[in-house]
Amino acid sequence: MQWIFQFIFRHRAVSSLFLTVVLSLLMLSATAARQQQVARALMMTIFYPFQFTLSLTSNVRNSFSENKKLRKEVAALTNQLAQYRQEAAENARLRTMIEFSDSMPIDLLPARVVLREPAPNYRSIAINVGSKQGVKLSMPVMTYHGAVGKVMQVMPHFSLVQLFQDPSCRVSVMVERSRGVGIMGTDNGHDFSFKCRSHIEVAKGDRVVTSGLGGVYPRGLDIGGVTGVVEDANPLFKKVSVRPYADLDRLEEVFVVRIQPQWAAFPQEADSLELHE
Amino acid sequence: MTQVVLKWIGLFALCFVLQSTLVQAMKIVSVGPDLLMLALFFLGIAYGPLAGLYVGFFLGLSQDLYSPSILGLNALSNTVTGFFIGLFNERMMRTDPLLKAIILMMAFILHDSIFSIAQVLKTSGSFGHAGIDLLVRTIPRGMYSAALLGLYYIYDFYFKPSIRR
Numbered sequence: 001m002q003w004i005f006q007f008i009f010r011h012r013a014v015s016s017l018f019l020t021v022v023l024s025l026l027m028l029s030a031t032a033a034r035q036q037q038v039a040r041a042l043m044m045t046i047f048y049p050f051q052f053t054l055s056l057t058s059n060v061r062n063s064f065s066e067n068k069k070l071r072k073e074v075a076a077l078t079n080q081l082a083q084y085r086q087e088a089a090e091n092a093r094l095r096t097m098i099e100f101s102d103s104m105p106i107d108l109l110p111a112r113v114v115l116r117e118p119a120p121n122y123r124s125i126a127i128n129v130g131s132k133q134g135v136k137l138s139m140p141v142m143t144y145h146g147a148v149g150k151v152m153q154v155m156p157h158f159s160l161v162q163l164f165q166d167p168s169c170r171v172s173v174m175v176e177r178s179r180g181v182g183i184m185g186t187d188n189g190h191d192f193s194f195k196c197r198s199h200i201e202v203a204k205g206d207r208v209v210t211s212g213l214g215g216v217y218p219r220g221l222d223i224g225g226v227t228g229v230v231e232d233a234n235p236l237f238k239k240v241s242v243r244p245y246a247d248l249d250r251l252e253e254v255f256v257v258r259i260q261p262q263w264a265a266f267p268q269e270a271d272s273l274e275l276h277e
Numbered sequence: 278m279t280q281v282v283l284k285w286i287g288l289f290a291l292c293f294v295l296q297s298t299l300v301q302a303m304k305i306v307s308v309g310p311d312l313l314m315l316a317l318f319f320l321g322i323a324y325g326p327l328a329g330l331y332v333g334f335f336l337g338l339s340q341d342l343y344s345p346s347i348l349g350l351n352a353l354s355n356t357v358t359g360f361f362i363g364l365f366n367e368r369m370m371r372t373d374p375l376l377k378a379i380i381l382m383m384a385f386i387l388h389d390s391i392f393s394i395a396q397v398l399k400t401s402g403s404f405g406h407a408g409i410d411l412l413v414r415t416i417p418r419g420m421y422s423a424a425l426l427g428l429y430y431i432y433d434f435y436f437k438p439s440i441r442r
Contacts, residue, residue, distance in 0.1 A: 012327060013325075013326045013327045013330070013360070013363075016330055016331065017330050017356065017357070020330055020334040020352075020356045021357065023334070024334070024337075025349070025353065026349070027348045027352065028348070028350065028353065028395060028399060030348070035347070035348040035349075039341070039348055042338065042342060057294050057297075057298065061298055
């Protein structure tokens with residue numbers, strides 16, 4: 001008997017090979033149910049630490065892929081949310097515009113700003129209504145905060161609007177409280193002012209509206225509020241600074257006031273008075 | 278001795294994890310290296326056939342348990358492969374890297390041949406498909422692993438501080 005052990009020990013490599021190969025073949029030849037039984041027993045005993053480590057790494061790996069997927073979803077949802085917010089804001093603006101439009105006695109044509117002059121202080125905007133919608137040259141353009149400019153060029157489906165920010169744009173205005181008139185303009189696109197007679201009572205906070213004297217804008221459209229009054233070099237006048245109610249830098253929806261210019265009968269004279277003043 | 282055993286267990290565990298994670302990203306035209314076979318190769322070369330076959334057996338068994346294959350398939354093929362690699366251990370003979378790469382390729386072919394034969398016999402499959410698999414999968418996989426082995430020997434020869442010439 002001893003010689004058998006001695007033989008095995010002497011040829012232990014080959015014996016081990018034989019043993020393990022036989023074990024493997026036994027496992028291979030077993031039925032599927034038996035194989036599962038053996039596998040379960042091995043998993044529960046010898047391979048538990050490895051199984052634990054592997055499941056841990058697998059969890060980490062899953063977390064990475066899940067994290068990546070969730071990041072994508074968050075990005076998509078953030079975009080969607082931003083879109084919804086934008087739509088909600090637009091909806092609110094449009095509601096305000098509709099209410100404003102209903103309350104105004106004049107014929108207003110809603111329009112969307114589709115283009116802005118590519119400059120930091122843009123002086124003109126393009127809107128998505130034109131002659132096909134009844135827009136004509138020099139029609140006033142306003143928001144529900146007040147007037148912002150006038151149509152300076154008309155195409156079939158688009159129109160170009162000259163804003164008050166354009167230094168060549170002038171508008172005849174009036175202090176609502178004291179009825180003092182003047183011609184408002186700007187030199188730099190930011191600071192708006194007009195000169196009025198020094199005896200006219202003007203104070204900070206007074207409302208400035210269109211006077212209706214220029215022939216383009218109807219009387220009483222809001223323009224802005226008085227922000228300051230200073231004495232002019234000429235003692236007969238004083239300079240009144242105005243801040244427009246409408247945010248001219250953030251125009252998205254506007255109205256075209258569909259009225260015929262009052263000076264249609266004498267355009268050349270009107271041009272010299274208001275358009276090129 | 279305990280440290281050496283722990284080191285090898287750690288190495289195999291690491292290879293096991295990397296094989297199921299990193300290697301997926303290292304695949305070129307769906308061919309990736311076999312890190313477990315590389316680890317078995319290093320062990321067999323260092324410690325001989327006895328260590329090679331036992332480690333191969335347990336390694337194969339664990340692969341069988343963690344992959345949806347027939348129990349005993351990997352155990353059988355890894356046992357024989359571990360034994361085969363161990364025959365060329367460095368205690369018996371000194372081999373250069375090129376010869377080692379050839380031994381590794383032969384080990385891959387031997388492993389996959391035993392695996393395929395056993396699988397065909399067990400599942401009554403086709404030997405033709407097994408032969409094609411040997412050509413289109415085993416040899417590229419072996420070459421990829423041999424390339425990694427080459428990189429290791431380049432590192433070992435030129436950059437490892439203890440082998441400075």
